[in-house]
Amino acid sequence: MNELVNKLRQGNRRALARAMSSVGATGHAESSLEVCLRESTGQVPWWGFTGPPGVGKSTLLDALLVHLREHGRRVGVVAVDPTSTRSDGALLGDRVRMMRHAVDDGVFIRSLATHGHHGGLSDATLHCARLLELAGYDPVLIETVGVGQNEVEIRSVADLCVVVLGPGYGDDIQLVKAGLLEIADVVAVNKCDLPEAQRLVNEVRQEFAAAARDIEVVAIEAKSGNGVPELLQRLFELDRARRTETAEASRGRRRTLGEIRRRTEFSCRQALGRAMTGPEVEQWITKLNRGECSLATVISRLAALALAELQQEADDG
Ligand SMILES: Nc1nc2c(ncn2[C@@H]2O[C@H](COP(=O)(O)OP(=O)(O)OP(=O)(O)O)[C@@H](O)[C@H]2O)c(=O)[nH]1
Ligand SMILES: [Mg+2]
Incomplete structure (x- = not known):
């Protein structure tokens, strides 16, 4: 890992091209390179x-x-x-x-x-x-x-x-x-x-x-x-x-904030999409149509399902 970072810092073009292909390709788990990039x-x-x-x-x-x-x-x-x-x-x-x-x-x-x-x-x-x-x-x-x-x-x-x-x-x-x-x-x-x-x-x-x-x-x-x-x-x-100094200090923070926002939105949307196709949804439709529960209840149940899934993913690393 250190060797790769050294090569990158030296501007080694092959290392750079390879890293570009690999970084971000792993889905949820972050590579140590991604962590290092954010820091450096x-x-x-x-x-x-x-x-x-x-x-x-x-x-x-x-x-x-x-x-x-x-x-x-x-x-x-x-x-x-x-x-x-x-x-x-x-x-x-x-x-x-x-x-x-x-x-x-x-x-x-x-x-x-x-x-x-x-x-x-x-x-x-x-x-x-x-x-x-x-x-x-x-x-x-x-x-x-x-x-x-x-x-x-x-x-x-x-x-x-x-x-x-x-x-x-x-x-x-x-x-x-x-x-x-x-x-x-x-x-x-x-x-x-x-x-x-x-x-x-x-x-x-x-x-x-x-x-x-x-x-x-x-x-x-x-x-x-x-x-x-x-x-x-x-x-x-x-x-x-x-x-200016403050601008430089906030630049990295702003990028990370944007990264958090985009990834959170993306992951929540994906998880909600999956929750929407779950087996419980049919029952909620029936209940909702009969007036046995409110739309707000359905929304909170779906959100809870999605959140549980995200938690599981995080726990699995
Ligand atoms: N007349 C004229 N044509 C230009 C000028 N600059 C670029 N073009 C032409 O506009 C066309 C598109 O140029 P690109 O640089 O590929 O445009 P782009 O915005 O990168 O296109 P996409 O990446 O596909 O969105 C090419 O045919 C260029 O030659 C200019 O100053 N004058
Ligand atoms: Mg272009």
């Missing part, structure tokens, strides 16, 4: 990049990697696909877009298909980002598609959230955008080489102004790299402002 990380900022599918997140990360390397930073990337709607080919696409960095020892890119992973998007992301932090990567960049629940999840994992938007999504974007703007520390409007982009920039600025929120909206062209240095400067500024 929490100092390095994680920057989240989220936005609609195809908006240019991977292209942006690729461009940012160039500049971060010029600043002498070693950068870890976790590209997450929580929706499971993309094929392996699309995941490969992420890597292809950032492929020119694959031979660079100062960059480590991991694509994650979290479909079917217990606990969803965030556990696997959390483990991989912690591993990258332990291996000396700073910052750690996390790409995730911003749809539905994921946008809330990325907020609980990343320290800085960059929301990437782009023109050409029609009205569908409105709902997504509203949720995304909530979680933004910075907004990058990509594809500003396209004619409709400036309108989007103005619109987003107006929305922030109306809500009295001081969020910078940066116009970029990820493909050509225009605007990317300005975005990076803004990220450095925000990062510096947050790199």
Whole structure:
């Protein structure tokens, strides 16, 4: 175990790749590596990049990697696909877009298909980002598609959230955008080489102004790299402002709190689901329909069953 941690701290890429595959794969029981990771990380900022599918997140990360390397930073990337709607080919696409960095020892890119992973998007992301932090990567960049629940999840994992938007999504974007703007520390409007982009920039600025929120909206062209240095400067500024001692102390705590919340919700939902299919349920339906018990009673019985199961699991280790 110590040997593995030493290798990881030295940035051994094979050890890192292996650890990423093994960590979080065991279900309920935690490996000693997972415990060690929680203890040894929490100092390095994680920057989240989220936005609609195809908006240019991977292209942006690729461009940012160039500049971060010029600043002498070693950068870890976790590209997450929580929706499971993309094929392996699309995941490969992420890597292809950032492929020119694959031979660079100062960059480590991991694509994650979290479909079917217990606990969803965030556990696997959390483990991989912690591993990258332990291996000396700073910052750690996390790409995730911003749809539905994921946008809330990325907020609980990343320290800085960059929301990437782009023109050409029609009205569908409105709902997504509203949720995304909530979680933004910075907004990058990509594809500003396209004619409709400036309108989007103005619109987003107006929305922030109306809500009295001081969020910078940066116009970029990820493909050509225009605007990317300005975005990076803004990220450095925000990062510096947050790199105070208290922020660093609370970073690890906040991640663990998010981890507890997500795992608790996940485990409770699973256990309740199983309790709902138990043999007692038929009797409760009958009693409830005859007015012989209240819904509150049924709920508390189901919750008790689920809790007993969780307790048993914990006792079994
Ligand atoms: N016109 C234009 N196209 C861009 C720009 N940046 C990226 N694209 C294109 O947008 C498409 C999607 O880019 P990706 O970087 O894969 O987008 P993504 O957000 O990572 O996509 P998913 O990971 O699938 O959600 C590609 O065809 C890019 O070439 C830009 O600045 N201008
Ligand atoms: Mg991508």
